[in-house]
Amino acid sequence: MKFVKNLSKFKGCKAGILTNQSAFGYKNRYHFDVYREFVDLKKIFLPEHGLFAELQDQVSGSELSYIFGEADIINLYGDTEESLVPSPEILRDLDIVILDIRDVGSRYYTFLTTAYYILEAISKLNKISAPICIIVDSPNPIGEKVEGSPLQEKFESFVGVRSVVHRHGLTPAGLLNYYNKQFNLNVEIAVIPVGVYHPEKFNSRMWVPPSPNIPTQNTCLVYPGQCLLEGTNLSEGRGTTKPFETFGAPFLKGKAKEELDKRLAKHQTAQITLRNLRFLPTFHKHKNVICEGYQLMVEKPKKFHSLYFTLYLLKNISELFPNEFEFLKGVYEFRSDRPAIELLAGDSFLLGYLDGKCKEEELVEYLLHAEKAWTLRTKEFQY
Structure with missing residues (x-):
């Protein structure tokens, strides 16, 4: 792996790019447009949600079409699980493959999994x-x-690459170089550092949603935990203006809800405020049904632990609403052999906690140990 200042040394090379609208900022332009000034653009690889994040989660992009000169559009989120993985033959005639796509910092987010599959194909x-x-x-x-613990291999899927913790703390280049070394891919990699095409720091006023349900930078703070709600019959706020920050269900009411309020009021109280509310999802779970729930408002981002919050939330809801709450079954990201919660939690110990098999202090100690181990393991990939 080496660092390069820009793409000028690759001028005229036959190139493919993995990108979407999140790669925006250089001279206030989309980067896929900028690159055509440097390289001979042959192929554009599309991740989940499409080039402009037009599509909701788990919606095939096979019907999308765009025109970029003679460049081929290759959809890497189609109708089958096989569509997720590019054939090595698709990459053979290229001189370079540019990976320019934003991550949100959590292993569930599929863009860097798609990038990893491209590295595997190149290898x-x-x-x-x-x-x-x-x-x-x-x-x-x-x-x-x-935050979190390494994903165990038996739970590996499109929403989780083995060995990675829930909130990884790396940049895209850091995580992809970790994959390259960890899995002995031996792909030749060059990195254009932060600040050449992207701004040095995110400006919340210039935030470009990388997908439909990551509307703000604040969404990214709660996502490492709140994505677990996708594996339950709780609404994670899709169909509202604050997905993942807003959550709940029609059945969260009565004395059990009052007890839930009391328990949550004692959890990470110095880091967050939970605002009780009602909301009406316009699509997805509980569409057009009034839900009782909360808005999760993070006051101290550096101390808030999103994963621990959501694990605690789910355990207590399952205890207080045993007849209404459930973990979903059926197809999730092309997989039907395991429930979604297993693919998302990715760890037998955490699943055991949700089943009431360990105490709070045991969970906290387990996470602390796993997080320290990951930090040490990935120190060389902190750019």
């Missing part, structure tokens, strides 16, 4: 015909703070 090519991978780095919107 299967003969070194002579394998393209160089250029990673245009960008800041981690929630910084270097780490």
Whole structure:
């Protein structure tokens, strides 16, 4: 791996890019447009949600079409699980593959999993015909703070690469270089550092939603925990203006809700404020049904632990609403062999906690140990 200042040394190279609207900022332009001034753009690889984040989660992009000269559009989120992984043959005639796409700091977020699958495909090519991978780095919107435990291999899926913790604390280049070394891919990688095409720091007034339900930078703060709600019958706020910050369900009412309020009022009280509310999702879970719930308002981001909050929330809701609350079954991100909560939690110990098999202090100690181990393990990938 080496650092390069820009793409000028690759001028005229046959290139493919993985990108979407989140790669915006250089001279107030989309980067996929800028790159055409440097390289011979042959292929544009589309992640989940499409080039302009037009599509909701788990919606195939196979019907999307765009025109970029003679460049081919290759959708990497289609109708089958096989569509997620590019064929090495698609990459063989390229000199470089540019990976320029923003992450939100959590392992569930699928853009860097798609980038990882591209690295894997490149690794299967003969070194002579394998393209160089250029990673245009960008800041981690929630910084270097780490949360969670390594995903166990049996739970690996599109929403979780093995060995990675829930909130990884790395930039895109950091995580992708970790994959390259950890899994012995041996792909030739060059990194364009933060600040060349992306601004040095995120300006919340210039935030470009990388996908429909990450509308603000604040959403990224709660997402490492709140994404677990996707595996339950609680609304994670899709269909509202504050997804993942707003959450609840129609059945959260009565004395059990009062007890839940009391328990949550004692949890991370110095870091957050929970605002009781009612909301009406316009789509997704509980569409057009009034939900009782909360808005999660983070007051001290550096101390707030989103994953712990959501694990605590789910455990207590399952205790207080045993007949109404449930973990969802069925297809989730092309997988039907495991419930979504298993793919998202990714750890037998955490799943055991949700089942009441360990105490609060045991969970806290377990997470603290796992987070320290990940920080040490990935120190060389902090850019």
